[in-house]
Amino acid sequence: MKALQCVELGGPDKLQINEVSDPEITAEHVIIDVKSASVNFPDVLMIQGLYQFQPPLPFTPGGESAGVVSEVGEGVTDYKVGDKVFAATGVGGISEKILAHQSMLRAIPKEMDYEIAAALSVTYGTSIYALKQRANIQPGETLLVLGASGGVGLATVQLGKAMGAKIIAAASTQEKVDVCIANGADEGFVYPSGNLDRDQQKELSNKVKELTGGMGPNVIYDPVGGSYAEPCLRSIAWEGRYLVIGFAAGADQIPKMPLNLTLLKGCQIVGVFWGAWAGMFPAENQKNFEELFTMYADGKINPEASDKFTLDTAADAIAHLADRKAKGKVVINF
Ligand SMILES: NC(=O)c1ccc[n+]([C@@H]2O[C@H](COP(=O)([O-])OP(=O)(O)OC[C@H]3O[C@@H](n4cnc5c(N)ncnc54)[C@H](OP(=O)(O)O)[C@@H]3O)[C@@H](O)[C@H]2O)c1
Structure with a gap:
Protein backbone atom coordinates (compact mmCIF):
# COMPACT_ATOMS: atom_id res chain seq x y z
CA MET A 1 0.00 0.00 0.00
CA LYS A 2 1.01 3.64 -0.39
CA ALA A 3 1.49 5.99 2.55
CA LEU A 4 2.90 9.44 3.25
CA GLN A 5 6.02 8.97 5.35
CA CYS A 6 8.19 11.17 7.51
CA VAL A 7 11.61 9.50 7.27
CA GLU A 8 13.60 12.47 8.63
CA LEU A 9 12.40 15.42 10.70
CA GLY A 10 11.91 18.69 8.85
CA GLY A 11 9.45 20.61 6.70
CA PRO A 12 6.78 19.14 4.40
CA ASP A 13 9.36 19.06 1.54
CA LYS A 14 11.09 16.17 3.38
CA LEU A 15 7.96 13.97 3.31
CA GLN A 16 7.81 11.03 0.89
CA ILE A 17 5.08 8.89 -0.64
CA ASN A 18 6.36 5.34 -0.16
CA GLU A 19 5.23 1.78 -0.79
CA VAL A 20 4.98 0.19 2.69
CA SER A 21 3.71 -3.15 4.09
CA ASP A 22 -0.01 -3.48 4.79
CA PRO A 23 -0.86 -3.41 8.52
CA GLU A 24 -1.56 -6.78 10.15
CA ILE A 25 -4.74 -7.24 12.12
CA THR A 26 -4.44 -7.62 15.93
CA ALA A 27 -6.95 -8.19 18.74
CA GLU A 28 -9.39 -5.35 19.53
CA HIS A 29 -8.35 -3.53 16.34
CA VAL A 30 -9.80 -3.10 12.85
CA ILE A 31 -8.14 -2.26 9.55
CA ILE A 32 -9.71 0.67 7.73
CA ASP A 33 -9.40 1.18 3.97
CA VAL A 34 -8.98 4.94 4.10
CA LYS A 35 -11.13 7.10 1.78
CA SER A 36 -10.33 10.53 3.26
CA ALA A 37 -7.89 11.88 5.83
CA SER A 38 -7.49 15.40 7.14
CA VAL A 39 -4.63 17.62 8.25
CA ASN A 40 -4.31 19.40 11.58
CA PHE A 41 -1.65 21.71 13.02
CA PRO A 42 -0.11 18.90 15.15
CA ASP A 43 0.91 17.21 11.83
CA VAL A 44 2.97 20.32 11.00
CA LEU A 45 4.66 20.15 14.42
CA MET A 46 5.12 16.37 14.48
CA ILE A 47 7.05 16.18 11.18
CA GLN A 48 9.49 18.75 12.63
CA GLY A 49 9.85 16.94 15.97
CA LEU A 50 8.11 19.81 17.80
CA TYR A 51 4.95 18.09 19.07
CA GLN A 52 4.27 16.90 22.63
CA PHE A 53 3.82 13.31 21.36
CA GLN A 54 6.55 12.17 18.95
CA PRO A 55 6.35 8.79 17.14
CA PRO A 56 9.66 7.11 16.20
CA LEU A 57 10.90 7.54 12.60
CA PRO A 58 9.76 6.59 10.04
CA PHE A 59 6.10 7.42 10.68
CA THR A 60 3.01 8.32 8.70
CA PRO A 61 1.44 11.65 9.69
CA GLY A 62 -2.33 12.24 9.84
CA GLY A 63 -4.34 12.40 13.05
CA GLU A 64 -7.74 11.52 11.65
CA SER A 65 -9.25 9.58 8.77
CA ALA A 66 -12.43 7.95 7.51
CA GLY A 67 -13.10 4.82 5.43
CA VAL A 68 -14.46 1.29 5.36
CA VAL A 69 -13.62 -1.52 7.79
CA SER A 70 -11.85 -4.25 5.77
CA GLU A 71 -10.68 -6.57 8.60
CA VAL A 72 -11.77 -7.10 12.19
CA GLY A 73 -9.57 -8.46 15.02
CA GLU A 74 -10.54 -10.82 17.82
CA GLY A 75 -12.57 -9.12 20.56
CA VAL A 76 -14.06 -6.39 18.35
CA THR A 77 -17.76 -6.32 19.15
CA ASP A 78 -19.24 -3.13 17.74
CA TYR A 79 -17.80 -3.09 14.18
CA LYS A 80 -17.84 -5.48 11.22
CA VAL A 81 -16.34 -5.66 7.71
CA GLY A 82 -18.04 -3.10 5.46
CA ASP A 83 -18.88 -0.58 8.22
CA LYS A 84 -18.20 3.06 7.39
CA VAL A 85 -16.17 4.56 10.23
CA PHE A 86 -13.98 7.49 11.16
CA ALA A 87 -11.12 7.45 13.60
CA ALA A 88 -8.97 9.91 15.53
CA THR A 89 -5.71 7.93 15.75
CA GLY A 90 -3.33 10.87 16.32
CA VAL A 91 -0.91 9.55 13.69
CA GLY A 92 -0.90 7.21 10.65
CA GLY A 93 -4.00 8.56 8.88
CA ILE A 94 -2.44 9.58 5.54
CA SER A 95 -2.14 6.01 4.34
CA GLU A 96 -4.24 3.70 2.15
CA LYS A 97 -4.88 1.46 5.18
CA ILE A 98 -4.69 2.05 8.91
CA LEU A 99 -4.85 -0.23 11.95
CA ALA A 100 -7.05 1.41 14.60
CA HIS A 101 -8.11 0.32 18.10
CA GLN A 102 -11.87 -0.05 18.41
CA SER A 103 -11.96 2.66 21.11
CA MET A 104 -10.77 5.20 18.48
CA LEU A 105 -13.65 4.50 16.07
CA ARG A 106 -17.06 6.01 15.43
CA ALA A 107 -19.67 4.92 12.92
CA ILE A 108 -20.25 7.54 10.22
CA PRO A 109 -23.87 8.73 10.40
CA LYS A 110 -25.95 7.92 7.28
CA GLU A 111 -26.18 11.49 6.00
CA MET A 112 -22.41 12.15 6.29
CA ASP A 113 -19.77 11.44 3.62
CA TYR A 114 -16.14 10.32 4.19
CA GLU A 115 -14.70 13.77 3.59
CA ILE A 116 -16.86 15.38 6.28
CA ALA A 117 -16.30 12.51 8.72
CA ALA A 118 -12.52 12.81 8.25
CA ALA A 119 -12.75 16.53 9.07
CA LEU A 120 -14.92 16.29 12.18
CA SER A 121 -13.09 14.65 15.08
CA VAL A 122 -10.20 16.89 16.07
CA ALA A 276 -6.44 13.92 27.22
CA TRP A 277 -10.01 14.62 28.39
CA ALA A 278 -11.52 12.38 25.69
CA GLY A 279 -9.27 9.53 26.90
CA MET A 280 -10.31 10.07 30.54
CA PHE A 281 -14.03 10.64 29.91
CA PRO A 282 -15.00 8.64 26.79
CA ALA A 283 -18.73 8.58 27.64
CA GLU A 284 -18.93 12.38 27.92
CA ASN A 285 -16.89 12.74 24.73
CA GLN A 286 -19.31 10.37 22.98
CA LYS A 287 -22.24 12.54 24.15
CA ASN A 288 -20.51 15.56 22.59
CA PHE A 289 -20.21 13.67 19.30
CA GLU A 290 -23.89 12.75 19.38
CA GLU A 291 -24.65 16.46 19.78
CA LEU A 292 -22.34 17.22 16.85
CA PHE A 293 -24.16 14.63 14.69
CA THR A 294 -27.52 16.25 15.56
CA MET A 295 -26.17 19.74 14.81
CA TYR A 296 -24.84 18.45 11.47
CA ALA A 297 -28.16 16.77 10.58
CA ASP A 298 -29.99 20.02 11.50
CA GLY A 299 -27.64 22.08 9.29
CA LYS A 300 -26.23 24.00 12.28
CA ILE A 301 -22.61 23.06 11.61
CA ASN A 302 -20.89 22.39 8.30
CA PRO A 303 -17.49 20.68 8.58
CA GLU A 304 -16.94 20.98 4.83
CA ALA A 305 -13.37 20.77 3.54
CA SER A 306 -12.18 24.04 2.04
CA ASP A 307 -8.91 22.79 0.57
CA LYS A 308 -8.68 19.34 -1.02
CA PHE A 309 -5.63 17.26 -1.97
CA THR A 310 -4.85 13.68 -3.06
CA LEU A 311 -2.45 11.15 -1.53
CA ASP A 312 0.15 12.10 -4.17
CA THR A 313 -0.08 15.76 -3.12
CA ALA A 314 -0.48 15.09 0.63
CA ALA A 315 2.82 16.82 1.51
CA ASP A 316 1.43 19.97 -0.18
CA ALA A 317 -1.64 19.68 2.07
CA ILE A 318 0.59 19.87 5.16
CA ALA A 319 2.62 22.73 3.59
CA HIS A 320 -0.66 24.57 2.90
CA LEU A 321 -1.48 24.53 6.62
CA ALA A 322 2.10 25.33 7.69
CA ASP A 323 2.18 28.34 5.31
CA ARG A 324 -0.94 29.82 6.96
CA LYS A 325 -2.88 29.46 3.70
CA ALA A 326 -5.70 27.19 4.91
CA LYS A 327 -9.21 28.60 5.22
CA GLY A 328 -11.13 25.93 7.09
CA LYS A 329 -10.30 22.28 6.89
CA VAL A 330 -7.62 20.65 4.71
CA VAL A 331 -8.64 17.19 3.48
CA ILE A 332 -6.84 14.47 1.48
CA ASN A 333 -9.05 12.22 -0.67
CA PHE A 334 -7.76 8.80 -1.69
N1 LIG B 1 -5.97 22.01 22.87
C1 LIG B 1 -6.41 21.05 22.07
O1 LIG B 1 -7.00 20.06 22.51
C2 LIG B 1 -6.16 21.21 20.60
C3 LIG B 1 -6.83 20.42 19.66
C4 LIG B 1 -6.61 20.67 18.28
C5 LIG B 1 -5.72 21.67 17.90
N2 LIG B 1 -5.06 22.37 18.86
C6 LIG B 1 -4.10 23.43 18.51
O2 LIG B 1 -4.80 24.51 17.90
C7 LIG B 1 -3.90 25.21 17.05
C8 LIG B 1 -4.56 25.40 15.68
O3 LIG B 1 -4.73 24.13 15.05
P1 LIG B 1 -5.47 24.03 13.63
O4 LIG B 1 -5.38 22.59 13.23
O5 LIG B 1 -6.76 24.71 13.68
O6 LIG B 1 -4.44 24.86 12.72
P2 LIG B 1 -4.72 25.84 11.46
O7 LIG B 1 -5.86 25.33 10.68
O8 LIG B 1 -3.40 26.01 10.80
O9 LIG B 1 -5.15 27.21 12.16
C9 LIG B 1 -4.24 27.96 12.92
C10 LIG B 1 -4.46 29.44 12.66
O10 LIG B 1 -3.50 30.12 13.46
C11 LIG B 1 -3.15 31.34 12.81
N3 LIG B 1 -1.70 31.57 12.89
C12 LIG B 1 -1.12 32.59 13.53
N4 LIG B 1 0.20 32.54 13.43
C13 LIG B 1 0.48 31.46 12.70
C14 LIG B 1 1.70 30.88 12.26
N5 LIG B 1 2.88 31.44 12.56
N6 LIG B 1 1.64 29.75 11.50
C15 LIG B 1 0.45 29.18 11.22
N7 LIG B 1 -0.74 29.69 11.63
C16 LIG B 1 -0.72 30.82 12.36
C17 LIG B 1 -3.62 31.23 11.35
O11 LIG B 1 -4.66 32.19 11.19
P3 LIG B 1 -4.34 33.70 10.79
O12 LIG B 1 -3.44 33.67 9.59
O13 LIG B 1 -5.67 34.25 10.51
O14 LIG B 1 -3.67 34.29 11.99
C18 LIG B 1 -4.22 29.84 11.22
O15 LIG B 1 -5.42 29.86 10.48
C19 LIG B 1 -2.61 24.40 17.01
O16 LIG B 1 -1.68 24.99 17.90
C20 LIG B 1 -3.03 23.04 17.52
O17 LIG B 1 -1.97 22.31 18.11
C21 LIG B 1 -5.27 22.17 20.18
Whole structure:
Protein backbone atom coordinates (compact mmCIF):
# COMPACT_ATOMS: atom_id res chain seq x y z
CA MET A 1 0.00 0.00 0.00
CA LYS A 2 1.01 3.64 -0.39
CA ALA A 3 1.49 5.99 2.55
CA LEU A 4 2.90 9.44 3.25
CA GLN A 5 6.02 8.97 5.35
CA CYS A 6 8.19 11.17 7.51
CA VAL A 7 11.61 9.50 7.27
CA GLU A 8 13.60 12.47 8.63
CA LEU A 9 12.40 15.42 10.70
CA GLY A 10 11.91 18.69 8.85
CA GLY A 11 9.45 20.61 6.70
CA PRO A 12 6.78 19.14 4.40
CA ASP A 13 9.36 19.06 1.54
CA LYS A 14 11.09 16.17 3.38
CA LEU A 15 7.96 13.97 3.31
CA GLN A 16 7.81 11.03 0.89
CA ILE A 17 5.08 8.89 -0.64
CA ASN A 18 6.36 5.34 -0.16
CA GLU A 19 5.23 1.78 -0.79
CA VAL A 20 4.98 0.19 2.69
CA SER A 21 3.71 -3.15 4.09
CA ASP A 22 -0.01 -3.48 4.79
CA PRO A 23 -0.86 -3.41 8.52
CA GLU A 24 -1.56 -6.78 10.15
CA ILE A 25 -4.74 -7.24 12.12
CA THR A 26 -4.44 -7.62 15.93
CA ALA A 27 -6.95 -8.19 18.74
CA GLU A 28 -9.39 -5.35 19.53
CA HIS A 29 -8.35 -3.53 16.34
CA VAL A 30 -9.80 -3.10 12.85
CA ILE A 31 -8.14 -2.26 9.55
CA ILE A 32 -9.71 0.67 7.73
CA ASP A 33 -9.40 1.18 3.97
CA VAL A 34 -8.98 4.94 4.10
CA LYS A 35 -11.13 7.10 1.78
CA SER A 36 -10.33 10.53 3.26
CA ALA A 37 -7.89 11.88 5.83
CA SER A 38 -7.49 15.40 7.14
CA VAL A 39 -4.63 17.62 8.25
CA ASN A 40 -4.31 19.40 11.58
CA PHE A 41 -1.65 21.71 13.02
CA PRO A 42 -0.11 18.90 15.15
CA ASP A 43 0.91 17.21 11.83
CA VAL A 44 2.97 20.32 11.00
CA LEU A 45 4.66 20.15 14.42
CA MET A 46 5.12 16.37 14.48
CA ILE A 47 7.05 16.18 11.18
CA GLN A 48 9.49 18.75 12.63
CA GLY A 49 9.85 16.94 15.97
CA LEU A 50 8.11 19.81 17.80
CA TYR A 51 4.95 18.09 19.07
CA GLN A 52 4.27 16.90 22.63
CA PHE A 53 3.82 13.31 21.36
CA GLN A 54 6.55 12.17 18.95
CA PRO A 55 6.35 8.79 17.14
CA PRO A 56 9.66 7.11 16.20
CA LEU A 57 10.90 7.54 12.60
CA PRO A 58 9.76 6.59 10.04
CA PHE A 59 6.10 7.42 10.68
CA THR A 60 3.01 8.32 8.70
CA PRO A 61 1.44 11.65 9.69
CA GLY A 62 -2.33 12.24 9.84
CA GLY A 63 -4.34 12.40 13.05
CA GLU A 64 -7.74 11.52 11.65
CA SER A 65 -9.25 9.58 8.77
CA ALA A 66 -12.43 7.95 7.51
CA GLY A 67 -13.10 4.82 5.43
CA VAL A 68 -14.46 1.29 5.36
CA VAL A 69 -13.62 -1.52 7.79
CA SER A 70 -11.85 -4.25 5.77
CA GLU A 71 -10.68 -6.57 8.60
CA VAL A 72 -11.77 -7.10 12.19
CA GLY A 73 -9.57 -8.46 15.02
CA GLU A 74 -10.54 -10.82 17.82
CA GLY A 75 -12.57 -9.12 20.56
CA VAL A 76 -14.06 -6.39 18.35
CA THR A 77 -17.76 -6.32 19.15
CA ASP A 78 -19.24 -3.13 17.74
CA TYR A 79 -17.80 -3.09 14.18
CA LYS A 80 -17.84 -5.48 11.22
CA VAL A 81 -16.34 -5.66 7.71
CA GLY A 82 -18.04 -3.10 5.46
CA ASP A 83 -18.88 -0.58 8.22
CA LYS A 84 -18.20 3.06 7.39
CA VAL A 85 -16.17 4.56 10.23
CA PHE A 86 -13.98 7.49 11.16
CA ALA A 87 -11.12 7.45 13.60
CA ALA A 88 -8.97 9.91 15.53
CA THR A 89 -5.71 7.93 15.75
CA GLY A 90 -3.33 10.87 16.32
CA VAL A 91 -0.91 9.55 13.69
CA GLY A 92 -0.90 7.21 10.65
CA GLY A 93 -4.00 8.56 8.88
CA ILE A 94 -2.44 9.58 5.54
CA SER A 95 -2.14 6.01 4.34
CA GLU A 96 -4.24 3.70 2.15
CA LYS A 97 -4.88 1.46 5.18
CA ILE A 98 -4.69 2.05 8.91
CA LEU A 99 -4.85 -0.23 11.95
CA ALA A 100 -7.05 1.41 14.60
CA HIS A 101 -8.11 0.32 18.10
CA GLN A 102 -11.87 -0.05 18.41
CA SER A 103 -11.96 2.66 21.11
CA MET A 104 -10.77 5.20 18.48
CA LEU A 105 -13.65 4.50 16.07
CA ARG A 106 -17.06 6.01 15.43
CA ALA A 107 -19.67 4.92 12.92
CA ILE A 108 -20.25 7.54 10.22
CA PRO A 109 -23.87 8.73 10.40
CA LYS A 110 -25.95 7.92 7.28
CA GLU A 111 -26.18 11.49 6.00
CA MET A 112 -22.41 12.15 6.29
CA ASP A 113 -19.77 11.44 3.62
CA TYR A 114 -16.14 10.32 4.19
CA GLU A 115 -14.70 13.77 3.59
CA ILE A 116 -16.86 15.38 6.28
CA ALA A 117 -16.30 12.51 8.72
CA ALA A 118 -12.52 12.81 8.25
CA ALA A 119 -12.75 16.53 9.07
CA LEU A 120 -14.92 16.29 12.18
CA SER A 121 -13.09 14.65 15.08
CA VAL A 122 -10.20 16.89 16.07
CA THR A 123 -11.53 20.36 15.30
CA TYR A 124 -15.18 19.97 16.32
CA GLY A 125 -14.31 17.52 19.14
CA THR A 126 -11.93 20.13 20.58
CA SER A 127 -14.19 23.10 20.08
CA ILE A 128 -17.40 21.64 21.51
CA TYR A 129 -15.43 20.50 24.59
CA ALA A 130 -13.82 23.95 24.90
CA LEU A 131 -17.08 25.91 24.62
CA LYS A 132 -19.31 23.53 26.58
CA GLN A 133 -17.30 21.79 29.29
CA ARG A 134 -14.51 24.38 29.72
CA ALA A 135 -16.17 27.77 29.08
CA ASN A 136 -19.79 26.88 29.86
CA ILE A 137 -20.71 29.42 27.20
CA GLN A 138 -24.24 30.84 27.44
CA PRO A 139 -26.62 32.13 24.74
CA GLY A 140 -26.15 35.87 24.26
CA GLU A 141 -22.52 35.85 25.42
CA THR A 142 -19.85 37.29 23.12
CA LEU A 143 -17.16 34.94 21.83
CA LEU A 144 -13.92 36.25 20.28
CA VAL A 145 -12.18 33.63 18.09
CA LEU A 146 -8.53 34.17 17.11
CA GLY A 147 -7.16 32.43 13.99
CA ALA A 148 -10.87 32.14 13.25
CA SER A 149 -10.57 30.81 9.69
CA GLY A 150 -8.23 27.96 10.69
CA GLY A 151 -9.34 24.38 11.43
CA VAL A 152 -10.36 24.72 15.10
CA GLY A 153 -11.16 28.42 14.56
CA LEU A 154 -13.85 27.91 11.93
CA ALA A 155 -15.35 24.97 13.86
CA THR A 156 -15.62 27.34 16.86
CA VAL A 157 -17.27 30.07 14.79
CA GLN A 158 -19.96 27.60 13.68
CA LEU A 159 -20.38 25.91 17.08
CA GLY A 160 -20.44 29.20 19.01
CA LYS A 161 -23.16 30.47 16.68
CA ALA A 162 -25.13 27.22 17.07
CA MET A 163 -24.88 27.67 20.87
CA GLY A 164 -26.37 31.17 20.64
CA ALA A 165 -23.23 33.26 21.16
CA LYS A 166 -22.38 36.47 19.33
CA ILE A 167 -19.23 35.75 17.34
CA ILE A 168 -16.33 38.11 16.63
CA ALA A 169 -13.85 36.53 14.23
CA ALA A 170 -10.23 37.73 14.10
CA ALA A 171 -7.82 36.65 11.35
CA SER A 172 -4.79 37.88 9.41
CA THR A 173 -6.47 38.77 6.07
CA GLN A 174 -9.81 40.19 4.97
CA GLU A 175 -10.32 37.09 2.80
CA LYS A 176 -10.07 34.92 5.92
CA VAL A 177 -12.44 37.21 7.85
CA ASP A 178 -14.93 36.97 4.96
CA VAL A 179 -14.83 33.15 5.21
CA CYS A 180 -15.72 33.48 8.90
CA ILE A 181 -18.62 35.86 8.19
CA ALA A 182 -19.89 33.39 5.56
CA ASN A 183 -19.72 30.73 8.31
CA GLY A 184 -21.86 32.68 10.77
CA ALA A 185 -19.57 35.19 12.48
CA ASP A 186 -21.47 38.37 13.39
CA GLU A 187 -18.43 40.60 13.05
CA GLY A 188 -14.80 40.28 12.13
CA PHE A 189 -11.58 42.20 11.89
CA VAL A 190 -8.07 41.78 10.52
CA TYR A 191 -5.10 41.69 12.91
CA PRO A 192 -1.50 42.15 11.74
CA SER A 193 0.37 38.89 11.02
CA GLY A 194 3.74 38.57 12.77
CA ASN A 195 5.01 39.64 16.13
CA LEU A 196 2.89 42.61 17.31
CA ASP A 197 4.73 45.59 18.77
CA ARG A 198 3.37 47.54 21.80
CA ASP A 199 1.27 49.92 19.67
CA GLN A 200 -0.22 47.08 17.62
CA GLN A 201 -1.06 45.21 20.82
CA LYS A 202 -2.81 48.29 22.23
CA GLU A 203 -4.69 48.70 18.95
CA LEU A 204 -5.80 45.05 19.08
CA SER A 205 -7.06 45.43 22.64
CA ASN A 206 -8.92 48.64 21.77
CA LYS A 207 -10.46 47.08 18.65
CA VAL A 208 -11.90 44.19 20.68
CA LYS A 209 -13.28 46.58 23.31
CA GLU A 210 -14.78 48.80 20.60
CA LEU A 211 -16.54 45.84 18.95
CA THR A 212 -18.03 44.81 22.29
CA GLY A 213 -19.28 48.27 23.29
CA GLY A 214 -16.50 48.58 25.88
CA MET A 215 -17.63 45.43 27.76
CA GLY A 216 -15.12 42.93 26.28
CA PRO A 217 -15.85 39.38 25.10
CA ASN A 218 -17.15 36.89 27.67
CA VAL A 219 -15.17 34.05 26.10
CA ILE A 220 -11.92 34.19 24.10
CA TYR A 221 -10.87 31.12 22.06
CA ASP A 222 -7.12 31.28 21.39
CA PRO A 223 -5.40 28.68 19.17
CA VAL A 224 -2.67 31.21 18.19
CA GLY A 225 -0.88 32.48 21.32
CA GLY A 226 2.19 34.66 20.63
CA SER A 227 1.85 38.41 20.99
CA TYR A 228 -1.94 38.30 20.40
CA ALA A 229 -2.75 36.69 23.75
CA GLU A 230 -2.04 39.41 26.32
CA PRO A 231 -3.83 42.27 24.53
CA CYS A 232 -6.85 40.01 24.08
CA LEU A 233 -6.86 39.05 27.77
CA ARG A 234 -6.65 42.78 28.59
CA SER A 235 -9.92 43.26 26.66
CA ILE A 236 -11.89 40.37 28.28
CA ALA A 237 -15.19 40.96 30.09
CA TRP A 238 -15.71 40.70 33.86
CA GLU A 239 -15.82 36.95 34.73
CA GLY A 240 -14.64 36.12 31.20
CA ARG A 241 -13.08 32.76 30.26
CA TYR A 242 -9.88 32.77 28.21
CA LEU A 243 -9.52 29.38 26.47
CA VAL A 244 -5.91 28.29 25.87
CA ILE A 245 -6.16 26.04 22.79
CA GLY A 246 -2.76 26.12 21.12
CA PHE A 247 0.28 28.05 19.96
CA ALA A 248 0.15 28.29 16.16
CA ALA A 249 2.27 31.48 16.36
CA GLY A 250 5.16 29.31 17.55
CA ALA A 251 6.20 27.14 20.49
CA ASP A 252 9.02 29.64 21.10
CA GLN A 253 6.39 32.36 21.69
CA ILE A 254 4.21 30.81 24.40
CA PRO A 255 2.57 33.80 26.14
CA LYS A 256 3.31 34.57 29.77
CA MET A 257 0.31 36.38 31.25
CA PRO A 258 0.40 38.98 34.08
CA LEU A 259 -1.75 37.30 36.75
CA ASN A 260 -3.02 40.63 38.08
CA LEU A 261 -5.27 40.72 34.98
CA THR A 262 -7.21 37.69 36.28
CA LEU A 263 -7.78 39.54 39.56
CA LEU A 264 -8.77 42.83 37.93
CA LYS A 265 -11.16 41.13 35.49
CA GLY A 266 -12.40 38.39 37.82
CA CYS A 267 -11.64 36.16 34.84
CA GLN A 268 -10.30 32.67 34.30
CA ILE A 269 -7.52 31.40 32.05
CA VAL A 270 -8.69 27.91 31.13
CA GLY A 271 -6.51 25.16 29.64
CA VAL A 272 -8.11 22.94 26.98
CA PHE A 273 -6.59 19.53 26.11
CA TRP A 274 -9.32 17.66 24.29
CA GLY A 275 -7.32 14.47 23.54
CA ALA A 276 -6.44 13.92 27.22
CA TRP A 277 -10.01 14.62 28.39
CA ALA A 278 -11.52 12.38 25.69
CA GLY A 279 -9.27 9.53 26.90
CA MET A 280 -10.31 10.07 30.54
CA PHE A 281 -14.03 10.64 29.91
CA PRO A 282 -15.00 8.64 26.79
CA ALA A 283 -18.73 8.58 27.64
CA GLU A 284 -18.93 12.38 27.92
CA ASN A 285 -16.89 12.74 24.73
CA GLN A 286 -19.31 10.37 22.98
CA LYS A 287 -22.24 12.54 24.15
CA ASN A 288 -20.51 15.56 22.59
CA PHE A 289 -20.21 13.67 19.30
CA GLU A 290 -23.89 12.75 19.38
CA GLU A 291 -24.65 16.46 19.78
CA LEU A 292 -22.34 17.22 16.85
CA PHE A 293 -24.16 14.63 14.69
CA THR A 294 -27.52 16.25 15.56
CA MET A 295 -26.17 19.74 14.81
CA TYR A 296 -24.84 18.45 11.47
CA ALA A 297 -28.16 16.77 10.58
CA ASP A 298 -29.99 20.02 11.50
CA GLY A 299 -27.64 22.08 9.29
CA LYS A 300 -26.23 24.00 12.28
CA ILE A 301 -22.61 23.06 11.61
CA ASN A 302 -20.89 22.39 8.30
CA PRO A 303 -17.49 20.68 8.58
CA GLU A 304 -16.94 20.98 4.83
CA ALA A 305 -13.37 20.77 3.54
CA SER A 306 -12.18 24.04 2.04
CA ASP A 307 -8.91 22.79 0.57
CA LYS A 308 -8.68 19.34 -1.02
CA PHE A 309 -5.63 17.26 -1.97
CA THR A 310 -4.85 13.68 -3.06
CA LEU A 311 -2.45 11.15 -1.53
CA ASP A 312 0.15 12.10 -4.17
CA THR A 313 -0.08 15.76 -3.12
CA ALA A 314 -0.48 15.09 0.63
CA ALA A 315 2.82 16.82 1.51
CA ASP A 316 1.43 19.97 -0.18
CA ALA A 317 -1.64 19.68 2.07
CA ILE A 318 0.59 19.87 5.16
CA ALA A 319 2.62 22.73 3.59
CA HIS A 320 -0.66 24.57 2.90
CA LEU A 321 -1.48 24.53 6.62
CA ALA A 322 2.10 25.33 7.69
CA ASP A 323 2.18 28.34 5.31
CA ARG A 324 -0.94 29.82 6.96
CA LYS A 325 -2.88 29.46 3.70
CA ALA A 326 -5.70 27.19 4.91
CA LYS A 327 -9.21 28.60 5.22
CA GLY A 328 -11.13 25.93 7.09
CA LYS A 329 -10.30 22.28 6.89
CA VAL A 330 -7.62 20.65 4.71
CA VAL A 331 -8.64 17.19 3.48
CA ILE A 332 -6.84 14.47 1.48
CA ASN A 333 -9.05 12.22 -0.67
CA PHE A 334 -7.76 8.80 -1.69
N1 LIG B 1 -5.97 22.01 22.87
C1 LIG B 1 -6.41 21.05 22.07
O1 LIG B 1 -7.00 20.06 22.51
C2 LIG B 1 -6.16 21.21 20.60
C3 LIG B 1 -6.83 20.42 19.66
C4 LIG B 1 -6.61 20.67 18.28
C5 LIG B 1 -5.72 21.67 17.90
N2 LIG B 1 -5.06 22.37 18.86
C6 LIG B 1 -4.10 23.43 18.51
O2 LIG B 1 -4.80 24.51 17.90
C7 LIG B 1 -3.90 25.21 17.05
C8 LIG B 1 -4.56 25.40 15.68
O3 LIG B 1 -4.73 24.13 15.05
P1 LIG B 1 -5.47 24.03 13.63
O4 LIG B 1 -5.38 22.59 13.23
O5 LIG B 1 -6.76 24.71 13.68
O6 LIG B 1 -4.44 24.86 12.72
P2 LIG B 1 -4.72 25.84 11.46
O7 LIG B 1 -5.86 25.33 10.68
O8 LIG B 1 -3.40 26.01 10.80
O9 LIG B 1 -5.15 27.21 12.16
C9 LIG B 1 -4.24 27.96 12.92
C10 LIG B 1 -4.46 29.44 12.66
O10 LIG B 1 -3.50 30.12 13.46
C11 LIG B 1 -3.15 31.34 12.81
N3 LIG B 1 -1.70 31.57 12.89
C12 LIG B 1 -1.12 32.59 13.53
N4 LIG B 1 0.20 32.54 13.43
C13 LIG B 1 0.48 31.46 12.70
C14 LIG B 1 1.70 30.88 12.26
N5 LIG B 1 2.88 31.44 12.56
N6 LIG B 1 1.64 29.75 11.50
C15 LIG B 1 0.45 29.18 11.22
N7 LIG B 1 -0.74 29.69 11.63
C16 LIG B 1 -0.72 30.82 12.36
C17 LIG B 1 -3.62 31.23 11.35
O11 LIG B 1 -4.66 32.19 11.19
P3 LIG B 1 -4.34 33.70 10.79
O12 LIG B 1 -3.44 33.67 9.59
O13 LIG B 1 -5.67 34.25 10.51
O14 LIG B 1 -3.67 34.29 11.99
C18 LIG B 1 -4.22 29.84 11.22
O15 LIG B 1 -5.42 29.86 10.48
C19 LIG B 1 -2.61 24.40 17.01
O16 LIG B 1 -1.68 24.99 17.90
C20 LIG B 1 -3.03 23.04 17.52
O17 LIG B 1 -1.97 22.31 18.11
C21 LIG B 1 -5.27 22.17 20.18
